[in-house]
Amino acid sequence: MGDGSFQFLSGNRTYPRRSLHGQIVHEMGRRIATGDIEPGHSLPSEEVLCAEMSVSRTALREAMKVLSAKGMIESRPRRGITVLDRDNWNALDPDVLSWVHGGRPDGEYMHKLVEVRRIVEPAAAELAAKRATDAELVAIQDCCDNMAKGVGNIDLYIAADLEFHAAVISANHNEFLRPVANAICAAMLSSLRITNPTAIKNRYSLTLHEAINSAIQARDPKGAREAMLAHQAHMSEIMHNVFGDMKEQE
Amino acid sequence: MGDGSFQFLSGNRTYPRRSLHGQIVHEMGRRIATGDIEPGHSLPSEEVLCAEMSVSRTALREAMKVLSAKGMIESRPRRGITVLDRDNWNALDPDVLSWVHGGRPDGEYMHKLVEVRRIVEPAAAELAAKRATDAELVAIQDCCDNMAKGVGNIDLYIAADLEFHAAVISANHNEFLRPVANAICAAMLSSLRITNPTAIKNRYSLTLHEAINSAIQARDPKGAREAMLAHQAHMSEIMHNVFGDMKEQE
DNA sequence: ATCTCCCATATTGTAATACAATATGAGCAG
DNA sequence: CTGCTCATATTGTATTACAATATGGGAGAT
Structure with missing residues (x-):
């Protein structure tokens, strides 16, 4: 590890x-x-x-x-x-995902992605805090450490970021959730290259990830959920700045 | 329609x-x-x-x-x-799903399925109430009507039930959510044949579906969410009775 | 003229064969 | 014991031939 x-x-x-x-x-x-x-x-x-x-x-x-x-x-x-x-396309298939969203993530696309993450990830963080095995706790911790190490290296930072989110969902031990996580990560890959140069500067992103990690390590489900929500709020803000109005259809 | x-x-x-x-x-x-x-x-x-x-x-x-x-x-x-x-299997692929869970859904499997539904469907109901087009509202209404018609016919009832949940998620207009809905439906198919004979008797299941439908038709997001939660609580209860303790790992 | 049925035909599906590309592991050299 | 070379087993691609199938048109009946 x-x-x-x-x-x-x-x-x-x-x-x-x-x-x-x-x-x-x-x-x-x-x-x-x-x-x-x-x-x-x-x-x-x-x-x-x-x-x-x-x-x-x-x-x-x-x-x-x-x-x-x-x-x-x-x-x-x-x-x-x-x-x-x-409708028949296997839309969460990594290949299909890469072909459909190959290259140019626009505002609408990012909005839908954020929407799914808002639904799934807080619950996932909560479950991870409840159920993660010792090995998975270590893995999540490692991802966090790698992010810290990768502050100077954008590629390493992104990879660790992706792994962090995948590891959290993976720790849920729910086979139905895992493919969703994979899809989210695949889709994140294209977006992070755009947003992370912004996120990486203020270091606040790193702090938020560490907050999630801490809560999970402490096996604090509510805290993990809250920390994940804070992280997502921050992400939304960055994306709003980068992509402009994303037509929130409220 | x-x-x-x-x-x-x-x-x-x-x-x-x-x-x-x-x-x-x-x-x-x-x-x-x-x-x-x-x-x-x-x-x-x-x-x-x-x-x-x-x-x-x-x-x-x-x-x-x-x-x-x-x-x-x-x-x-x-x-x-x-x-x-x-981990590499495309777990939400309809074929993979049918091969993995072909036939005998056990308690653990049902528990995981319910878990995903609890995460996704309340949010989906909320979004559907916000965004459904007129055509989609009609479609959801139709599913509800078909369920009522199918009280005497278990196959029709199940089909309408599946369609109802699929239609709600479909009305979210989020391509990342749709495959999850498909998977949920495919997985539900094997479980409903077991649980629905119970659910169909007391008619409470039908009432709950109609409550969700009403809220969506009235474009009441909060109400839709609440109604979906009530529905899921009821489902959990039935499943608990049918499958026994599902080892809630709280 | 319209309809039904049948058949020629275009296109995919399966088979069989031959050879190319590739990674493995044994055998050899150091 | 280590590292390299190479024979070899296995998958990958090409070619040819034929079988299965659905389409659409044409013959025949009404």
Whole structure:
């Protein structure tokens, strides 16, 4: 432990790019997610796609099976490959998440993300204070320490930040919550690069994380919840400054 | 609308079984999920698997790609196919969910499910009261009506119940929340067949749903939250009676 | 003219084979 | 004992052939 090995981020596994069909998966996934092909519409036939990309049907089909497994397409004989409605997409899949929100997080996107975090994370902090094992307490502490160490190194700081939040939710021992945490982290990754340069300056962010950590270490559920709420309030403020009005639809 | 067409359940799409590789997907997925092969352990080589199942490598490999896309296995040259740690599994994927919790929901499982619902649904009800479009209000109302109609028909009742909860979360217009709702519904399906025969008798369940609906229709966020909390308290009570002590780790 | 049914056909699904790429672990050199 | 090389087993890709399936048009009946 404490080696910065990113143990909790392991859940954010994305489909490997090393193989040819893996590259096709990411390329086509991105195209579909960006709206290049509208839901309900059909893709070219396998034969045409193979020709366009200069790959064999084997590689192409294996790639399509991956996208199909994520609920983005459906392939039927004679009908061809059709893009499914976004409701069917496995939206918390790390790959889908990265394709849909690849690059440019806008205000609306950030607002929705914050909304989910506000719902889930206070409860998660509370549960973590109740249930974390000794090993998990150590892991959470380590993340906090790494954040402190990483004040000068933005990448290290972000990684530790992500791990901290993932570790807290992971300590809930609830398999239904974990994927949500993974998704939050994956989505945070793109946003932190924008907001953290601001957060890292005043060091207040670090203090807030340490407050959460302290409460959890002391097994103080209410305190953990309160500290998490304070942290989120601070995050919201920063985001408000960075992204401007996020159209709170109250 | 109001035709009981299950529009909100569409997100619970599972991988089609009609093809040969589709059948392999579900067979192997089930085997892995039930712990037939331990995480970290290797599957037999493709050649052996093909022989065992009497299928071509083509079909087998396409099936493996699907499981790989869901984060359950990883396949590397020379190393073979290894089962990944459960942390990597896409736990909110409808297929994974059905394989992991196929059939026998135990007390611990139900407890975790209730826990997530307690965290997410009150907030969801509140947001739905704020943001639901007119069409969504109608849809929620329809679900409620269908439940009332289905008092004598357990299947219709369950379907309407599921749709109601899905519709409420769907009305939040938050893409990060929707998959959670889908998962909750998929998981609820197995549990409702056990608990609903109890719930349907006293009709109190129906009254509680109608209270949530009324608050949302009246665009009363606080009321919606309170009504949802009351509903969940009732559900917890029923489950407690059905499953016995669920080891609340307070 | 309209409808029904059947069939030709285009497209995906499965099979079989061959070879390329890759990581493993044994064997050898130091 | 250590580090390197290389044969080898296993997955990855390509190619070809054929089977299964749904579409849409055309023949035939009403």
